Structures are given as structure tokens and as C-alpha cells.
Amino acid sequence: MAERKRVVILGGGxxxxxxxxxxxxxxxxxxxxxxxxxHTFQPxxxxxxxxxxxPANIAQPIRAIMRKHRNVEVLMDEATGFDTTASRVHLQSxxxxxxxxxxxxTGSTHSYFGHDEWAxxxxxxxxxxxxxxxxxxxxxxxxxxxxxxxxxGVHPAxxxxxxxxxxxxxxxxxAISDIAKLYMKRxxxxxxxxxxxxxxxxGSPHILGMYPEDLQKKALDQLHALGVEIRTSxxxxxxxxxxxxxxxEKITAMVTLWAAGVQASPLGKLLGVxxxxxxxxxxxxxxxxxxxxxIFICGDLAHVMQDxxxxxxxxxxxxxxxxxxxxxxxxxxxxxxxxxxxxxxxxDMATIGRKAAVAKITWPFKAHLSGFPAWLTWLVVHxxxxxxxxxxxxxxxxxxxxxxTFKDGVRLITGSxxxxxxxxxxxxxxxxxxxxxxxxxxx
Amino acid sequence: MAERKRVVILGGGxxxxxxxxxxxxxxxxxxxxxxxxxHTFQPxxxxxxxxxxxPANIAQPIRAIMRKHRNVEVLMDEATGFDTTASRVHLQSxxxxxxxxxxxxTGSTHSYFGHDEWAxxxxxxxxxxxxxxxxxxxxxxxxxxxxxxxxxGVHPAxxxxxxxxxxxxxxxxxAISDIAKLYMKRxxxxxxxxxxxxxxxxGSPHILGMYPEDLQKKALDQLHALGVEIRTSxxxxxxxxxxxxxxxEKITAMVTLWAAGVQASPLGKLLGVxxxxxxxxxxxxxxxxxxxxxIFICGDLAHVMQDxxxxxxxxxxxxxxxxxxxxxxxxxxxxxxxxxxxxxxxxDMATIGRKAAVAKITWPFKAHLSGFPAWLTWLVVHxxxxxxxxxxxxxxxxxxxxxxTFKDGVRLITGSxxxxxxxxxxxxxxxxxxxxxxxxxxx
Numbered sequence: 001m002a003e004r005k006r007v008v009i010l011g012g013g014x015x016x017x018x019x020x021x022x023x024x025x026x027x028x029x030x031x032x033x034x035x036x037x038x039h040t041f042q043p044x045x046x047x048x049x050x051x052x053x054x055p056a057n058i059a060q061p062i063r064a065i066m067r068k069h070r071n072v073e074v075l076m077d078e079a080t081g082f083d084t085t086a087s088r089v090h091l092q093s094x095x096x097x098x099x100x101x102x103x104x105x106t107g108s109t110h111s112y113f114g115h116d117e118w119a120x121x122x123x124x125x126x127x128x129x130x131x132x133x134x135x136x137x138x139x140x141x142x143x144x145x146x147x148x149x150x151x152x153g154v155h156p157a158x159x160x161x162x163x164x165x166x167x168x169x170x171x172x173x174x175a176i177s178d179i180a181k182l183y184m185k186r187x188x189x190x191x192x193x194x195x196x197x198x199x200x201x202x203g204s205p206h207i208l209g210m211y212p213e214d215l216q217k218k219a220l221d222q223l224h225a226l227g228v229e230i231r232t233s234x235x236x237x238x239x240x241x242x243x244x245x246x247x248x249e250k251i252t253a254m255v256t257l258w259a260a261g262v263q264a265s266p267l268g269k270l271l272g273v274x275x276x277x278x279x280x281x282x283x284x285x286x287x288x289x290x291x292x293x294x295i296f297i298c299g300d301l302a303h304v305m306q307d308x309x310x311x312x313x314x315x316x317x318x319x320x321x322x323x324x325x326x327x328x329x330x331x332x333x334x335x336x337x338x339x340x341x342x343x344x345x346x347x348d349m350a351t352i353g354r355k356a357a358v359a360k361i362t363w364p365f366k367a368h369l370s371g372f373p374a375w376l377t378w379l380v381v382h383x384x385x386x387x388x389x390x391x392x393x394x395x396x397x398x399x400x401x402x403x404x405t406f407k408d409g410v411r412l413i414t415g416s417x418x419x420x421x422x423x424x425x426x427x428x429x430x431x432x433x434x435x436x437x438x439x440x441x442x443x
Numbered sequence: 444m445a446e447r448k449r450v451v452i453l454g455g456g457x458x459x460x461x462x463x464x465x466x467x468x469x470x471x472x473x474x475x476x477x478x479x480x481x482h483t484f485q486p487x488x489x490x491x492x493x494x495x496x497x498p499a500n501i502a503q504p505i506r507a508i509m510r511k512h513r514n515v516e517v518l519m520d521e522a523t524g525f526d527t528t529a530s531r532v533h534l535q536s537x538x539x540x541x542x543x544x545x546x547x548x549t550g551s552t553h554s555y556f557g558h559d560e561w562a563x564x565x566x567x568x569x570x571x572x573x574x575x576x577x578x579x580x581x582x583x584x585x586x587x588x589x590x591x592x593x594x595x596g597v598h599p600a601x602x603x604x605x606x607x608x609x610x611x612x613x614x615x616x617x618a619i620s621d622i623a624k625l626y627m628k629r630x631x632x633x634x635x636x637x638x639x640x641x642x643x644x645x646g647s648p649h650i651l652g653m654y655p656e657d658l659q660k661k662a663l664d665q666l667h668a669l670g671v672e673i674r675t676s677x678x679x680x681x682x683x684x685x686x687x688x689x690x691x692e693k694i695t696a697m698v699t700l701w702a703a704g705v706q707a708s709p710l711g712k713l714l715g716v717x718x719x720x721x722x723x724x725x726x727x728x729x730x731x732x733x734x735x736x737x738i739f740i741c742g743d744l745a746h747v748m749q750d751x752x753x754x755x756x757x758x759x760x761x762x763x764x765x766x767x768x769x770x771x772x773x774x775x776x777x778x779x780x781x782x783x784x785x786x787x788x789x790x791d792m793a794t795i796g797r798k799a800a801v802a803k804i805t806w807p808f809k810a811h812l813s814g815f816p817a818w819l820t821w822l823v824v825h826x827x828x829x830x831x832x833x834x835x836x837x838x839x840x841x842x843x844x845x846x847x848t849f850k851d852g853v854r855l856i857t858g859s860x861x862x863x864x865x866x867x868x869x870x871x872x873x874x875x876x877x878x879x880x881x882x883x884x885x886x
Contacts, residue, residue, distance in 0.1 A: 037586060037856040054497045056853035063630040064854070073632045075593065076586040076856075095594040129857050143480060143519040150518065151538040187506040189516045410499035411507070413480040414572050417519075 004029050007329065008089055008099040010079050010267065012039050012062040014318040015105035015299030022326020024069035026333065031097055033089070035078040037061050040128055041386055043315055044395070046168060048131035050175035051139065051411045055128045057395050058386070079106075082271050084292065101294055101329055104267055104281070105322065108300040108313060111263035111278070118239045121420050122161075122256040125168060132414065134257060138176060139413050141254040142184055142193055144422055149190040158196035161244050161253040163236055164260030165202030166209065167350035170219060172257055173198045174353035177226040182354070183411075198227070201234040201246060203260070208350060208358065210312060215358040218370035222356040236260075241421025254419070262313065264301050271295070276303045280313075285340035286328065287321060296325040304341065311343045315385075320344060349378045447472050450772065451532055451542040453522050453710065455482050455505040457761040458548035458742030465769025467512035469776065474540055476532070478521040480504050483571055484829055486758055487838070489611060491574035493618035494582065494854045498571045500838050501829070522549075525714050527735065544737055544772055547710055547724070548765065551743040551756060554706035554721070561682045564863050565604075565701040568611060575857065577700060581619060582856050584697040585627055585636055587865055592633040601639035604687050604696040606679055607703035608645030609652065610793035613662060615700055616641050617796035620669040625797070626854075641670070642696075644677040644689060646703070651793060651801070653755060658801040661813035665799040679703075684864025697862070705756065707744050714738070719746045723756075728783035729771065730764060739768040747784065754786045758828075763787065792821045 005028045009016045012034035023030045041058040048055055066072045081090040082102075089097045110124035123133050138160070145155040158180070162173045180196035187193075200207065200223070207223075207230060208216050223230060231246070238245035243252050264279035273289035274282045280303035281289050287296045287304065299318035304311040311317045324341045331338055349359035357374035361367045369377060379399070386392045448471045452459045455477035466473045484501040491498055509515045524533040525545075532540045553567035566576050581603070588598040601623070605616045623639035630636075643650065643666070650666075650673060651659050666673060674689070681688040686695050707722035716732035717725045723746035724732050730739045730747065742761035747754040754760045767784045774781055792802035800817035804810045812820060822842070829835045 035860070037582065037854070054499045054853075055855055055857070056497045059855050061630070061854045067629055074630075075590060076860075077590055093590045093594055095590065128855065132857070139480065147518060147520055147536045147538065151536055186510055187504070187517075410497075411480070411504045412498055412502050412571065413519075414498070414575070417478070 005100040005329070005333065006098060007031070007101045007103065008033065008097050009103040009105065010034075010089070011105035011107060011265075011299070011301075012036070012074075013042070013105060013107050013299060014315050015107075015322040016103065017062070017065065018319045018322025019103050019105065019296075019298060019325045020066065020069075020072055020322075022323055023329060024066070024072050026071075026326075026330055028071065028329065028333070030069075030072040031075060032062060032066065032072065033075045033077050033079060033091065033097070034062055035076065035092075036127070037063070037076050038128070039065060042126070043382060044386075045125055045128075045131050046171045046175055048128065049125055049134035049138075049172065050179055051135050052175070053395060053398050054410050055132065057398055059128055079267060079270070084271070084295070087294070099294075101296070103296045103298060103322075103325055104271065104301060105298040105318070106265035106267045106301055107318075108262040108264050108278075110258060111261035112258070113261055115239070118258070121239045121241060122163060122244075122258040124258040125172065134172075135411075136413050136415050137255045137419060138179070139411055140417065140419050142180075142188065142191065142196075143413070144419060145191045145254070146188050155191055156254060157252060158191070158193065159251070159253050160196060160198045161201060161251060161256045162198065163201050163239075163244070163256065163258050165200045165204075165207030165230065165232070166259060167348075169200055169202070169257075169259035170207060170223065170350050170352060172259060173200050173228045174223065174226055174351065174356075177228050178353045181227070197229065199229045199231065199251065201236055201244065201251075202230065202232045203235050205232050207232065211348065211350075211358060211360055212368060215360055215368050215370060219350070219352060219358045222352040222358075222371065225356075226353050243421070253421075262300070268297075268301060286338050287325060287341050296321075296328070298322050298325055304343070306343050312348075314348070316346060317343045349374060349381070351375060351378050448543040448772070448776065449541060450474070450544045450546065451476065451540045452546040452548065453477075453532070454548035454550060454708075454742070454744075455479070455517075456485070456548060456550050456742060457758050458550075458765040459546065460505070460508065461762045461765025462546050462548065462739075462741060462768045463509065463512075463515055463765075465766055466772060467509070467515050469514075469769075469773055471514065471544075471772065471776070473512075473515040474518060475505060475509065475515065476518045476520050476522060476534065476540070477505055478519065478535075479570070480506070480519050481571070482508060485569070486825060487829075488568055488571075488574050489614045489618060491571065492568055492577035492581075492615065493622055494578050495618070496838060496841050497853050498575065500841055502571055522710060522713070527714070527738070530737070542737070544739070546739045546741060546765075546768055547714065547744060548741040548761070549708035549710045549744055550761075551705040551707050551721075553701060554704035555701070556704055558682070561701065564682045564684060565606060565687075565699040567701040568615065577615075578854075579856050579858050580698045580862060581622070582854055583860065583862050585623075585631065585634065585639075586856070587862060588634045588697070589631050598634055599697060600695060601634070601636065602694070602696050603639060603641045604644060604694060604699045605641065606644050606682075606687070606699065606701050608643045608647075608650030608673065608675070609702060610791075612643055612645070612700075612702035613650060613666065613793050613795060615702060616643050616671045617666065617669055617794065617799075620671050621796045624670070640672065642672045642674065642694065644679055644687065644694075645673065645675045646678050648675050650675065654791065654793075654801060654803055655811060658803055658811050658813060662793070662795060662801045665795040665801075665814065668799075669796050686864070697865075705743070711740075711744060729781050730768060730784050739764075739771070741765050741768055747786070749786050757791070759789060760786045792817060792824070794818060794821050 007030045009032045038059040044058045047053040063074045077091040112118045149155040160176050162169045177198045181194045184193035234246045243250050268275045268281040281297040282303050283297045298321035300313035328338045346363040347361040351357040357378045359369040359374040450473045452475045481502040487501045490496040506517045520534040555561045592598040605612045620641045624637045627636035677689045711718045711724040724740040725746050726740045741764035743756035771781045789806040790804040794800040800821045802812040802817040
């Protein structure tokens with residue numbers, strides 16, 4: 001009998017988990033390595049950032065997901081190098097893992113286009129920590145404005161800038177507008193949160209670039225209905241505490257969020273294989289980099305061409321690549337030939353606030369939906385794909401509660417009570433306060 | 444008609460909230476100032492620390508609690524000084540609040556008995572942030588041990604030290620033992636989490652000092668049944684990364700937690716009134732510091748004597764002091780005389796793991812309970828006192844799910860992946876690793 005094959009999977013995102021769940025049924029030994037202890041359901045991360053869901057609703061320990069699969073082990077660690085000749089992965093802890101098959105699915109992270117100093121001024125949304133930080137900043141903005149109003153009778157404008165008009169940017173902007181107008185307005189006595197201004201800055205001429213024109217138009221209409229301002233062909237030249245520069249124009253911002261660029265995880269570079277300019281690994285139709293049929297690249301890290309276009313870096317293709325890779329390893333073991341990966345696109349969707357969305361559906365029927373029907377579709381699909389029955393019911397319950405009752409969600413501010421640029425902005429916006437501070441505490 | 448009285452409440456804990464809810468019914472203007480945006484239900488904080496509940500289950504924005512009460516406003520700010528002659532509170536933001544009545548209920552914080560350098564080595568449990576930090580450390584200990592085991596074939600002992608044998612210490616110790624033995628053991632392939640050792644170090648001769656002797660004995664028995672080791676009259680002389688010194692003895696610790704001392708918030712000092720050595724404000728039977736009938740001190744910050752004993756700094760008396768203060772202000776407005784505060788002690792309870800507890804009940808009947816009946820009592824009382832209907836059902840559901848299914852709770856590790864002393868301990872415990880790292884990834 002042949003020795004059991006050893007499969008090492010780097011990354012516990014959609015691609016890595018789907019590969020692992022496929023391999024769990026085979027007589028192979030699988031090790032999943034992730035630097036976090038949990039899988040994050042990224043499509044709902046913006047709902048944690050905007051205080052609708054709790055982190056535990058959309059994240060689950062990878063160990064817990066894999067508990068029943070005794071041939072799968074999980075290691076909280078990080079790959080730091082490869083020896084592809086000896087088929088070894090070097091981990092940060094010092095451990096080396098030997099593999100017969102290596103699946104690299106470490107995804108992508110924010111790209112600030114060479115301006116790494118923008119990271120603290122305009123956080124992006126990739127991890128639970130990011131989501132908690134965005135939640136903190138958005139909620140804190142209202143608190144600081146209320147405080148300022150009480151002290152001086154004026155407050156800086158409640159301006160929120162979202163840089164990037166892709167699905168994440170649109171979802172963040174719609175959700176901020178919702179929170180401000182529907183939820184926060186009842187809670188403050190001195191400021192009017194419904195006067196919050198949400199601005200999307202998109203560098204290209206269109207938001208939701210990958211969507212068909214009619215849906216882009218619908219999305220624009222729905223965003224306008226929520227009061228979100230959209231500026232396209234707006235190139236951000238600088239981000240500073242309290243404002244963003246678009247060309248020569250200075251746009252004030254109490255909170256700035258980043259939803260513009262992503263870059264691949266650096267593992268492609270460590271592997272020493274061919275990459276595109278964003279660091280994605282160029283792979284063949286079977287997801288292997290040149291010369292390495294034992295290495296599979298899956299998810300956002302893979303640069304896969306199909307019908308002349310690059311397969312997008314979103315959840316669906318990642319899951320399908322993971323599934324495909326597990327099947328190919330099964331084919332190898334069974335002595336059958338491998339087949340090409342083919343991305344089966346069922347469609348795309350993005351929500352806009354609490355009851356609208358746009359959806360391009362390509363399977364099981366073709367349709368362009370918008371408004372409430374698109375939102376309902378989004379809801380069903382996202383509940384269906386949440387891994388773990390418990391998460392499904394808990395998310396559904398949280399949504400039902402929050403959407404039906406307008407109740408509180410999880411509006412906790414944790415961590416620091418500082419907002420970048422608050423002091424500067426405070427000086428900028430507020431006319432000279434009188435020497436003697438006002439006293440005022442009458443509601 | 445007399446002008447509306449202005450009441451400023453400092454602190455949104457049990458005392459402050461109860462005072463505010465009482466005052467909300469009167470024709471007075473109330474301002475609650477808290478440096479956090481949320482009220483924390485502290486008796487359940489240890490369940491967040493041990494990954495049973497999510498932060499949002501036990502914390503709620505103070506604004507949301509007060510939403511319906513239009514005469515109450517909430518300010519996220521912090522008192523930095525007082526001018527009791529002009530009846531003003533100075534806030535960090537620069538705002539000054541004028542009061543007719545001032546209620547100071549800013550509670551207590553950890554005391555490291557002059558060793559502030561211990562704070563990062565042995566976190567205490569007072570805030571949501573503390574709870575998330577403890578959760579991070581406890582969960583990370585198992586992950587790092589697994590990683591170490593895979594690399595070298597040995598791992599540092601899974602030793603958890605809880606300093607302090609009061610209710611919080613007992614609850615933390617019982618819960619760590621539970622997580623390790625019931626939940627974690629199924630999730631690791633290389634280490635045996637059930638071998639985790641939990642040690643309570645208590646400086647006095649008895650744990651749960653305020654409980655009657657028979658319940659102390661029962662608590663000891665229940666802790667022993669869970670495998671928790673208890674060392675009484677154990678004076679901690681030093682805490683270092685990786686170990687704790689008790690006199691000359693060095694006790695290794697992968698994680699050290701602090702549940703030993705508390706000190707009052709520094710506001711007593713700022714008020715310039717008489718205090719005890721822990722910084723609690725000495726008040727008369729009507730909760731006023733000497734010479735200030737317009738100032739009430741409530742909750743942990745108040746040093747109140749009753750029947751020759753100090754009223755303990757726990758939730759029940761805090762709530763009662765808040766209620767009493769609101770009533771006294773109502774009496775003043777009605778032109779009626781004030782009455783003395785009288786703490787009505789209904790009993791005390793502390794849980795020990797997932798199905799045991801000790802309870803000293805003094806109302807509506809007198810009883811000493813232990814084991815499962817005490818635990819059931821604890822459950823009912825704590826659900827009943829959770830502020831907010833939503834929290835009540837969400838906590839009950841989380842408990843039911845976790846307790847009945849042994850499922851995952853919320854075992855997310857967020858933040859840094861470092862553990863103080865891990866490197867040192869790793870060097871301490873692990874025999875010289877071979878020059879060539881072992882390779883091992885067979886489950």
C-alpha cells in the first residue's frame with residue numbers, strides 16, 4: 001500500500017477551507033496553517049464594522065470547523081519560506097512541514113499604492129480587528145461631535161469618506177448612512193446624526209466597475225436615495241488627519257475608510273514563481289505555477305485567466321478553486337488524469353444599506369436585480385453560504401432583530417478614545433472658543 | 444415654579460444607571476458622564492473572558508439604555524476636577540457641567556499593591572477590553588503549546604495561575620478548567636488540553652473570605668473536583684514573564700491572571716473629601732461626604748458602614764445606593780426629609796465551573812446552597828438582573844447553546860499573537876533542541 005500523501009494548506013479562508021473539506025474525505029493527512037485561529041466570513045465583515053453583527057457571528061475557530069475530521073490538523077502559525085526542492089514549508093515558529101502537495105491560499109491584503117502611511121489614517125476591511133477598528137472610529141465620531149457641541153455650541157461636520165467604489169466601498173457607505181439616519185439619530189441630544197455626510201471617492205469613471213451598466217446606474221440611484229455622495233474619476237493624492245486631498249481640493253473627513261486597492265499576500269514572492277504586478281501567482285489552467293504540479297495556488301492569490309478575463313478575487317471562485325484542487329489530488333491518487341479548472345460564475349451582488357442591493361445573477365437563471373428583490377436574494381445566499389449551522393441561525397436572528405426593531409446592534413466602542421485628526425479638525429472647524437468655557441448641561 | 448434641578452452622574456455602572464433610571468421619572472435634568480460608551484454587566488464579564496459570551500451580550504450603549512428618557516443625556520467624557528464651591532465638574536474635553544446634585548459612582552479598578560509593572564503580566568478583569576485580553580491569552584496558550592509540541596516534541600506545562608481567591612478568582616479558575624477539560628480537548632492533535640493545571644493563589648487563609656465557612660468548604664470541594672489547585676496564605680512576592688514567585692518558590696505560569704486587589708477610582712481624591720486607605724470616600728448614612736449634602740457617593744467608591752461592617756463593593760449594594768440616591772433627591776424636591784441608606788442584603792453567590800456554585804441566600808428565605816441548585820439560582824438571578832430584554836434572551840440562548848451542546852462559544856483570538864514570557868519559558872522548559880529542526884506533520 002502506498003504511503004498516505006501529506007497535504008499542507010496555507011490559509012484558512014474560503015479557498016483553504018474548501019480544499020480541506022474536500023480532502024478530509026480522502027485517505028490523506030492534511031495540515032492547515034493560518035496565522036489566525038479563525039476563519040472569517042469576509043462578505044459580512046462590513047456588518048461587524050457597522051455594528052450590526054458581533055465578531056463571533058461571522059468568525060469561527062478553524063479547529064472547530066475541522067474537529068470531526070481526524071485526518072486534518074490545524075496549526076496557528078505562518079509560512080516564512082519554502083524549499084520546493086525538498087518539498088518543505090518553513091514556519092515562523094521554526095517548524096518545517098514536509099508535503100506531497102502544497103496548497104497556497106493566503107489571499108490578499110490592502111494596498112495603499114505605496115502610501116503605507118495612509119494605513120492608520122484610513123483603515124481597510126480585511127480582518128475582524130479591522131472591522132472593530134472601523135466600528136470604533138465611526139461610533140466615536142458621533143460621540144466626539146456631541147461632546148464638542150456641548151462644549152462650544154458647534155461641532156465639526158459629520159463627514160465620512162469612503163475611498164473606493166467597489167462592492168466593499170458601496171456596502172460601507174450605505175451602512176454608515178443607515179446607521180446615522182436610522183439608528184443614531186434617536187440617541188443624541190445636541191447633534192443631529194442624520195446630517196452625517198457620506199462620500200464615496202472612486203478613481204475610475206464608474207462605481208461597481210465589474211457590474212453591467214444598468215446595475216451601476218441602479219446602484220447610483222439607490223446610493224443617492226440614501227444621501228450618499230459619489231465622486232467618480234476622483235484621484236486621492238493625499239490623506240491627512242481630518243481631510244483627504246483630491247487633486248488640489250481638500251475634503252474634510254471625520255473618518256476616512258479605505259476600500260480601494262488590494263495586493264496579494266507575499267507568499268508568491270517567497271515561492272519564487274512568476275507573478276503579476278499585484279503579486280498574484282500566474283498559474284496554468286490546473287492552478288499550478290510553472291514547473292510545480294505538486295503546488296496549487298487558490299483564491300485571491302491566484303492569477304487565473306478564463307475566456308480572456310482574469311477570474312475575480314472574490315469568495316465564489318476561491319471556494320471553487322479549493323474544491324477543484326481537492327478533486328485533482330483525489331484524481332492523482334486514483335491514477336486518473338487531472339482536468340482544467342473552470343470558474344462557474346453564478347453572479348455577483350452588493351448591498352446598499354438595509355434594504356437595497358444590486359445583483360447580477362447568471363445561474364440558475366440570468367437576471368439583473370436591484371432594490372429589495374436583490375437585497376432578499378443577497379440575504380438568502382449569504383445565510384446559505386455561512387459555514388456552520390450555528391452561525392447561520394445566529395446571524396439570521398441578529399439581522400431579524402436589528403432590521404425589524406431598529407434596535408441596538410452591537411454599538412460598543414472598545415480600545416482607544418482617540419480619532420486621528422480630531423484635535424486638528426476641532427481647531428480647524430470651530431471658531432475661536434471664548435476664553436471662558438461655556439457651561440451647559442441642560443438637555 | 445422652581446427651576447428644574449440639574450443632576451450630574453459620574454459613571455454608568457450599576458450605581459450610576461440605577462440613580463439615572465430613578466431620576467428619569469422626576470422633573471429634573473440628568474447628565475450621565477462615562478468615559479466608555481457602554482454599561483458593562485460585570486458579574487458576567489468572566490464569561491466573556493472565557494469565551495462563553497460575546498462582549499455585546501453583556502454590554503449595552505448607555506445611550507441606548509437611556510433613549511426613552513428625554514430628560515437624561517449621556518456624555519462620553521471623563522471628570523478631571525471639581526469646583527464644589529461653584530458646583531461645577533470639569534471634564535476632560537474642557538466642558539464644565541454645573542450641578543445642583545452630583546452623584547459620583549466611578550467605581551474601582553485593579554490594585555497591584557504598588558507593583559504597577561505587574562499589570563501587563565497579570566491582567567485583571569474590569570472592562571470588556573480586559574476580558575478580550577484574558578480570552579486572547581488563555582486561548583493563545585493552547586495554540587502556542589500545540590505549535591511547540593509539533594516542532595520539538597515537548598511543550599511548556601499548561602499552567603494557569605489566578606492570583607486572588609475571591610468570587611472573580613474562583614469563577615475564572617473554574618471556567619479555565621472547564622474550557623480546557625470539556626471544550627479544548629477535542630480540538631488539538633498533539634497536546635492534551637485536559638492536562639492544563641489551574642492554580643489559585645490566595646493571600647489569606649481562606650478562599651471566598653466573605654462567605655460562611657460551610658460554603659467555603661463546599662467551594663473548595665467543587666474546585667478540587669474540577670482539578671483546580673488552591674494555595675491559601677500564599678503571598679505573591681513577584682510576577683515575571685513565565686512565572687510567579689510565592690516567597691522563595693517559583694511557580695511556572697503560561698498565563699497569569701489578577702483577581703486580588705481593587706482600589707477606588709481617583710475621583711475621591713479630586714473631590715478633596717475624606718477617604719479610606721483604598722481611596723473610597725467616607726460617607727455618612729445618607730451617602731454624603733462630610734459637609735456636602737448635594738454630593739452623593741455611590742457604589743464601590745463609597746465607604747459605607749452598616750452594623751459595624753463595611754458594605755461590600757459588589758453589584759447589589761451599588762444598585763441600591765443608586766436607587767436610594769434618586770429617592771433622596773425626590774424627597775428633597777418634594778420638601779420631605781431624607782432617610783438613611785440601608786443595604787438590604789439578599790445574598791451572595793459565585794459560580795464554580797459550568798454547573799456548580801455556592802450561594803448564601805438571605806432573602807426571601809435564608810439558605811446556604813451549593814452545587815447544581817446554587818448554580819441554577821445563580822443563572823436565574825443573573826438573567827433577571829441583566830439590563831435590557833434583548834441581552835436577557837441573547838445571553839440565555841448563548842448559555843443554553845454552549846452548555847447543552849458543548850459547542851464553540853466565541854473562541855476568537857484577536858490582537859497580538861505574543862504571550863509575555865513565551866520565549867523565555869520556551870527556553871526554560873524545552874531541552875536543547877537539535878541543530879536541525881525536526882520535521883513532523885503527520886497527524
